[in-house]
Amino acid sequence: MSVEVKVLGPDDGDVLSRVAAGVFDYAVDPDATREFLADPRHHIVVALEHGTVVGFASGLHYVHPDKPAPELWINEVAVAPSHRRQGVATAILHELFALARRLGCAEAWVLTEPDNDAALGLYTAAGGQSQEQVMFSFRL
Numbered sequence: 001m002s003v004e005v006k007v008l009g010p011d012d013g014d015v016l017s018r019v020a021a022g023v024f025d026y027a028v029d030p031d032a033t034r035e036f037l038a039d040p041r042h043h044i045v046v047a048l049e050h051g052t053v054v055g056f057a058s059g060l061h062y063v064h065p066d067k068p069a070p071e072l073w074i075n076e077v078a079v080a081p082s083h084r085r086q087g088v089a090t091a092i093l094h095e096l097f098a099l100a101r102r103l104g105c106a107e108a109w110v111l112t113e114p115d116n117d118a119a120l121g122l123y124t125a126a127g128g129q130s131q132e133q134v135m136f137s138f139r140l
Contacts, residue, residue, distance in 0.1 A: 003047040019053040020080035055079035069106035
């Protein structure tokens with residue numbers, strides 16, 4: 001794997017101006033990028049190849065009144081089709097975990113579809129333990 005893995009900070013919005021096809025679901029919006037990166041609880045780790053984002057993982061850390069330590073919710077992990085099965089997602093995820101530990105998080109969690117074999121493989125290989133859960137989503 002010949003990519004650089006980097007945690008983006010508030011001044012790194014320009015990094016998301018060069019993204020390989022198939023990484024994000026939609027075009028990256030500069031205003032949303034600024035808002036995301038300005039929030040200290042929002043986090044994004046990217047994999048860069050020659051200055052182009054070829055993968056990312058985003059999440060947020062949060063506190064809760066009944067939890068003894070902050071937790072990291074992993075929102076999304078994606079890698080360009082051209083860079084899949086090369087360890088990119090694993091490297092990104094491990095960097096996100098390292099960041100979460102530095103933030104004092106005791107646990108991280110993520111949701112995925114039961115038929116997403118790539119995600120199931122990634123999360124299992126990273127040491128995740130499957131939980132029997134049902135997810136509901138709501139249009140607001």
